[in-house]
Amino acid sequence: MELWYTEEHSPYVRFSIKVDRHLYAKQSKYQRIDVMNSYEFGTFLTLDGCMMLTEKDEFIYHDMIVHVPMATNPKIKKVLVIGGGDGGTVRELIRYEGIKHIDLVEIDEMVVEACRLHLMQTACGLDDPRVHIFYEDGLRYIRHIEGEYDLIIVDSTDPFGPGEGLFTKEFYGNCYKALKEDGILVNQHESPYYQMHANSLRKAHEKIVSFFPITKLYSAHIPTYPSGHWLFGFASKKYDPIKDLDAQAWNELGIETQYYNTEVHRGSFAMPNYVKKLLK
Amino acid sequence: MELWYTEEHSPYVRFSIKVDRHLYAKQSKYQRIDVMNSYEFGTFLTLDGCMMLTEKDEFIYHDMIVHVPMATNPKIKKVLVIGGGDGGTVRELIRYEGIKHIDLVEIDEMVVEACRLHLMQTACGLDDPRVHIFYEDGLRYIRHIEGEYDLIIVDSTDPFGPGEGLFTKEFYGNCYKALKEDGILVNQHESPYYQMHANSLRKAHEKIVSFFPITKLYSAHIPTYPSGHWLFGFASKKYDPIKDLDAQAWNELGIETQYYNTEVHRGSFAMPNYVKKLLK
Known part of the structure; x- marks a missing residue:
């Protein structure tokens, strides 16, 4: 067949x-x-x-969206995940004992239902007692929150359809406000290669730069995403993901990963010239 | 249509x-x-x-196969390219004034013919007076050479069909012999992701390790290659591609590149855990 x-x-x-x-x-x-x-x-x-x-390559995405900010500031306690109804991001977060509270804001309850039925590899962490699920629009959820989170992870779809609002200036401004004074924002940031993705990437990056003092991009090799070259955005009020990386502290946690390690962490922030040019 | x-x-x-x-x-x-x-x-x-x-993404492959060894030892004068009949590798090499002699050993004259007709973007450097083309089997060519080259680049096809001999123990041993005492060997090294490529990668790496004191792998994001995650092998008698990288010296050469830069150089040697495990 x-x-x-x-x-x-x-x-x-x-x-x-x-x-x-x-x-x-x-x-x-x-x-x-x-x-x-x-x-x-x-x-x-x-x-x-x-x-x-x-199932086979999700480890790359989830390793990189979670362990990069966590190794930059291992003291993170309270996390907001926007999107991420599949549970993969939460699964990686709950491996940190230091994390005490995770809010997951997923607009579509049926995504969680589908994953609980067929993708328990990622959905397995959603029942952890530290996890609180809200079926709401992330853009609306975050409007009224101030200084609450150490880390916000935007684990969204592409910037069209239901995920569109998560690539707006209003949203990034509200993320800034919702973070504590040493807070970190990480988001999936599309691919730099194909024109359509590259345009979204440039626009999103410009908006984030207007709010945060520290903004960097980092890459991962994800075979099932367009071009295989995927970017994440790292925006922060205080921590620099390279200078503040405490590799020894992270390695001492003993978290086993299939993709991430602290050398990959450092290396992933090196951007090819054509990507740098795109962001200028 | x-x-x-x-x-x-x-x-x-x-x-x-x-x-x-x-x-x-x-x-x-x-x-x-x-x-x-x-x-x-x-x-x-x-x-x-x-x-x-x-035409659109060859710059990534050719930047990474040429500028990584050249920035590690900018004094390279004599280079052997095996395969590479499209001319892209030669085009990047002739940008270095310090390179005085390039031998290109391509088994198939018709590849050069096809590229001269339709891909002058890569074939453009083949008429440089420093370039000497031999239409021969690379495996046979290298057998009788000793201590001649500063750099050998194996710009081959996959390890089946005409490129097969370029992934054998005999070939790597002869490359070692053909290099000067501070020589570098770089080869295209398949993808770590799909099973078939990962197996070739592991076998080739094992063979190279048995000859050279310094052996490392580095990655690039190449959208049109399987999985988009492509590896290159760096093997050397003396130079370490990280410790011996003289970023300032390379940057002072003023060679403009679309993908390569000296941060990408360093970052590209960081291997994800699943790739490290594969190579153990």
């Missing part, structure tokens, strides 16, 4: 994965949600036909 | 590029050679149906 999932990485580039079974297909109030099982990547989740995560 | 080039990155993963025209299709003594023009990546070259390079 030949069943192929295909995603357009640009109007002229297609990435296709051979599927064994289509496990879940629902239209929520916000988006189309699909879960499929594949030969190469195990079970995977798509939202509006865009790849969100696969 | 819908015309799509498709490459299998694994038996279950396909990468497809929309093609405008098929410009060149010949069967040489060694392989099938195709050049196509695409909407997203400009003109591109495939050998036996595998992507070799595209």
Whole structure:
């Protein structure tokens, strides 16, 4: 049987994965949600036909979105995750004993439902007692919060559809306000390669720079995302992700990871010239 | 008109590029050679149906295969390139005034012919007076050479078909012998992600380690290669690519690059844990 999932990485580039079974297909109030099982990547989740995560390579994304800020400031206690209904980010966060409270604000309850049914590899951490789930629009949730969080992770979809509001100036300004005075904001920041993603990246970066004194980008190699070259944004009121990295302290925590290590941490902030030029 | 080039990155993963025209299709003594023009990546070259390079992203591969060894030892004078009939590696090498002599050993004259016809962006440097082209098997060429080169770059195809001999123990041993006592060997080293590539990578690395005192791997983000995560091998008799990098000296040369810079140089040697584990 030949069943192929295909995603357009640009109007002229297609990435296709051979599927064994289509496990879940629902239209929520916000988006189309699909879960499929594949030969190469195990079970995977798509939202509006865009790849969100696969069982086989999600470790790269979740390692990099969580351990980079945590190794920069291992004293982080209270975290807000916006998006991230699959639970992968929360799964990595709860590995830190020092984290006492995690708020997860996911707009779409059906994403969590789909992952609890078919992707327990990521959803497994959602029942930890430190985790509080709110099914709300992240943009609206954050408006009335001041000085509460040590870390905000924006684990969003792309900047169109339900995730659009999470790439606006209003949102980044409210994140700044919601953070404590040594707070860190990390967000998934699209790819620098294909034109459409590169444009979103440039616009988002400009907006974040206008609020935070320290703003840097870092990369990871994610095989199932367009171009495989994915960026994350690191914005902070106080901590520099290179100068303040305490590699020894993080390594002493003994957290085993498949992608992240403190050398990768440092190396991931080196941007190729064409990306630097894009951000100028 | 819908015309799509498709490459299998694994038996279950396909990468497809929309093609405008098929410009060149010949069967040489060694392989099938195709050049196509695409909407997203400009003109591109495939050998036996595998992507070799595209006009739009070849700068990443050629920057990383050339400038990493050159910035480690900017005194390099005599270089051997094995494979690389497209000319991209030579084009980057001739930008160094210090390089006095380049031997290019390409097994297949028709690759050079195809690139001279349709890919002058890379083939443009092949007529430089310092460049000497030999249409020979690299494995055979190198057997009788001793202590001649400062740098050998193995710019080969994958380890099956005509490139197979360039991944053998005999070949790496002969490279060691052909290098001067402070010589450097750099080779394209496949991807760590998909099983088939990861196996080749592991085997090649083991063989190189058995000859050279210093052996490291470094990565680049190459959108049109399987997984987008591509590795290069750095093996050396004397120079360490991190400790001996003289960033100031390289930057003073004023060579403009689109991908490489000396921060990317350092960062590219940080390997994710799953890659380290693979190499153990």
